[in-house]
Amino acid sequence: MTTDAQILSALRSAGEGAVSGADLSQKLGISRAAIWARIEELRKLGYEIEASPHLGYRLLNDPDLLNADDLLARLGRTTVIGRDIRVFQQTNSTNDIVDKLARDGVKEGAVVFAEAQTKGRGRLGRQWISPAGKGLWFSVLLRPDLRPQEATRITIAGATALWRAIHEVAGLRADVKWPNDILMNGRKVAGILTEMNAELDHVKYVILGVGLDVNQTATDFPAELRRVATSLRVETRRPVSRAELATAILRELDRDYRRVCQGAFAEVADEWEEHCATLGQQVGINIGNRTLRGRAEALDDDGALLLRTEHGHLERVIGGDVTLEK
Amino acid sequence: MTTDAQILSALRSAGEGAVSGADLSQKLGISRAAIWARIEELRKLGYEIEASPHLGYRLLNDPDLLNADDLLARLGRTTVIGRDIRVFQQTNSTNDIVDKLARDGVKEGAVVFAEAQTKGRGRLGRQWISPAGKGLWFSVLLRPDLRPQEATRITIAGATALWRAIHEVAGLRADVKWPNDILMNGRKVAGILTEMNAELDHVKYVILGVGLDVNQTATDFPAELRRVATSLRVETRRPVSRAELATAILRELDRDYRRVCQGAFAEVADEWEEHCATLGQQVGINIGNRTLRGRAEALDDDGALLLRTEHGHLERVIGGDVTLEK
Numbered sequence: 276m277t278t279d280a281q282i283l284s285a286l287r288s289a290g291e292g293a294v295s296g297a298d299l300s301q302k303l304g305i306s307r308a309a310i311w312a313r314i315e316e317l318r319k320l321g322y323e324i325e326a327s328p329h330l331g332y333r334l335l336n337d338p339d340l341l342n343a344d345d346l347l348a349r350l351g352r353t354t355v356i357g358r359d360i361r362v363f364q365q366t367n368s369t370n371d372i373v374d375k376l377a378r379d380g381v382k383e384g385a386v387v388f389a390e391a392q393t394k395g396r397g398r399l400g401r402q403w404i405s406p407a408g409k410g411l412w413f414s415v416l417l418r419p420d421l422r423p424q425e426a427t428r429i430t431i432a433g434a435t436a437l438w439r440a441i442h443e444v445a446g447l448r449a450d451v452k453w454p455n456d457i458l459m460n461g462r463k464v465a466g467i468l469t470e471m472n473a474e475l476d477h478v479k480y481v482i483l484g485v486g487l488d489v490n491q492t493a494t495d496f497p498a499e500l501r502r503v504a505t506s507l508r509v510e511t512r513r514p515v516s517r518a519e520l521a522t523a524i525l526r527e528l529d530r531d532y533r534r535v536c537q538g539a540f541a542e543v544a545d546e547w548e549e550h551c552a553t554l555g556q557q558v559g560i561n562i563g564n565r566t567l568r569g570r571a572e573a574l575d576d577d578g579a580l581l582l583r584t585e586h587g588h589l590e591r592v593i594g595g596d597v598t599l600e601k
Numbered sequence: 602m603t604t605d606a607q608i609l610s611a612l613r614s615a616g617e618g619a620v621s622g623a624d625l626s627q628k629l630g631i632s633r634a635a636i637w638a639r640i641e642e643l644r645k646l647g648y649e650i651e652a653s654p655h656l657g658y659r660l661l662n663d664p665d666l667l668n669a670d671d672l673l674a675r676l677g678r679t680t681v682i683g684r685d686i687r688v689f690q691q692t693n694s695t696n697d698i699v700d701k702l703a704r705d706g707v708k709e710g711a712v713v714f715a716e717a718q719t720k721g722r723g724r725l726g727r728q729w730i731s732p733a734g735k736g737l738w739f740s741v742l743l744r745p746d747l748r749p750q751e752a753t754r755i756t757i758a759g760a761t762a763l764w765r766a767i768h769e770v771a772g773l774r775a776d777v778k779w780p781n782d783i784l785m786n787g788r789k790v791a792g793i794l795t796e797m798n799a800e801l802d803h804v805k806y807v808i809l810g811v812g813l814d815v816n817q818t819a820t821d822f823p824a825e826l827r828r829v830a831t832s833l834r835v836e837t838r839r840p841v842s843r844a845e846l847a848t849a850i851l852r853e854l855d856r857d858y859r860r861v862c863q864g865a866f867a868e869v870a871d872e873w874e875e876h877c878a879t880l881g882q883q884v885g886i887n888i889g890n891r892t893l894r895g896r897a898e899a900l901d902d903d904g905a906l907l908l909r910t911e912h913g914h915l916e917r918v919i920g921g922d923v924t925l926e927k
Contacts, residue, residue: 374704378700398800399800399803420889422919423749423750423752423797423799424749424750426749426801427801430801454801454802468800469800469801470798470799470800470805471749471798471799471800471801472796472797472798472799473749473796473797473798473799474724474725474794474795474796474797474920475752475753475756475780475795475797475919475920476780476888476919476920476921477725477920479796562802563746593748593801593802594800594801594802594803595802
């Protein structure tokens with residue numbers, strides 16, 4: 276853990292109490308002057324740290340900012356996810372950043388957040404609006420031992436992890452909509468974009484991209500999105516700590532990714548199905564220029580949707596735009 | 602077509618005859634001095650061009666070198682493949698170069714050749730030896746409207762195109778070995794590496810990489826490869842013009858890619874099956890740490906291999922290392 280992460284971790288563990296400079300110095304193995312210098316830098320970032328001559332340092336606030344050291348401190352130890360966290364103030368697209376990291380041979384588990392994205396994208400090259408400080412826009416580099424057609428499992432695992440994190444931190448029960456949306460009361464609150472680089476029979480790496488609207492107010496949304504999009508703040512009527520939420524997401528994702536890698540995807544799929552409002556409904560799925568119609572029945576072993584068509588066939592669908600039909 | 606390509610094209614069309622400087626000047630719309638300057642540059646590259654005061658220019662040789670303008674001149678018009686050709690004297694891997702072009706938004710049909718590769722690779726990260734001037738090491742950027750599991754069709758189309766080009770230029774009938782090898786008399790003469798970048802339900806781009814051993818002599822191969830690898834020169838007992846071969850490959854690939862894109866993959870698969878020594882044989886396929894055994898029966902609609910296992914099941918296999926079993 277970095278020095279800043281250790282400092283924040285120690286301050287948080289102390290809670291209402293304070294941590295003395297001497298203790299920090301001894302624990303981190305650096306001088307008290309060096310501790311002071313780091314405290315000053317953390318203050319500049321927005322952390323309000325009280326310095327009392329006798330008692331030591333106390334963390335007074337929990338600012339809604341994303342800081343790599345802070346996230347590392349909060350997350351603690353995980354199996355894979357979050358072993359490397361980077362936060363950009365602004366970038367074009369975190370999926371693109373992670374793609375570069377992948378090609379540079381960075382290990383799986385690396386996560387890249389951006390406070391703002393200028394070219395955030397969703398499926399099929401659509402635009403994903405990513406305003407500064409309002410949501411969580413991040414991507415995770417994964418190197419699962421999967422075949423290309425099994426990569427859908429990653430999207431499903433991303434959705435279940437998001438569901439549990441949203442439930443834990445914001446107290447909300449979301450709906451998952453196949454293939455990659457998280458909804459609240461019929462409006463989209465998060466989207467997942469899974470991209471992969473693969474040979475024909477095995478995946479070289481997968482980029483799990485997430486866009487989660489956290490703290491927009493209703494008027495923060497452009498007019499054309501207001502009917503179809505929402506944020507956790509709108510749904511829960513209070514601001515949500517993005518750092519706390521990000522940490523929860525990474526921790527839950529670590530758990531679900533482990534399940535996928537250990538051959539327990541079926542459990543993840545079952546959990547996903549429990550939260551899915553689409554199953555059992557009549558749907559139309561637009562794929563390219565054709566539309567498949569039928570009843571959404573279940574997920575298969577790879578996370579594809581099994582659709583019972585009008586002719587009684589069970590059709591296996593991997594992606595597409597789903598609309599509920601009456 | 603570039604100026605150099607037009608000059609070479611005109612010289613080749615003239616055959617034994619000569620082309621006057623005045624004709625070239627008028628045809629290309631540049632001065633005779635400019636023509637002369639280009640002729641000088643082409644000579645430096647290795648083209649022997651005779652300049653006779655009265656008759657004009659004659660191309661005396663057909664050097665075994667790869668030159669982008671020359672290839673463009675030879676290829677002429679195609680539908681997609683070869684609309685953009687680049688030749689590097691040396692590169693790490695042409696698949697990597699094309700990957701970068703893809704990310705830069707270059708149109709499909711771009712082809713990159715290297716005279717030599719320092720980090721040529723085959724499937725699963727294996728090394729592909731690519732010595733200078735001895736073979737064809739190249740990659741093609743494609744943007745087919747396919748789902749990831751259909752990408753195998755590209756590998757199959759690559760193999761049939763190679764087969765026809767080798768037959769046309771070297772007069773040899775090769776064997777194709779599933780999934781991506783071209784053999785002659787049991788030894789490997791070419792390999793295909795197909796890599797893709799995809800979302801879950803559609804391919805963003807495919808990189809078709811080819812390594813074809815053309816003019817190595819038997820002793821040119823490292824000792825450990827001599828039993829398993831061969832070249833067209835070894836098999837046909839004479840050197841083969843790499844430029845002529847490259848042109849034929851691109852032309853045949855253009856035809857087969859068009860068939861894949863127009864929904865006629867079944868024809869390509871049928872053709873592939875005709876040249877496949879593996880079908881009808883008992884094979885073992887190593888996939889990761891397990892081995893599937895059975896009789897190789899046919900290709901399916903996506904180019905996967907249908908294997909009749911010992912239990913009578915028809916198993917669909919996408920990739921793996923195939924060994925013939927007694």
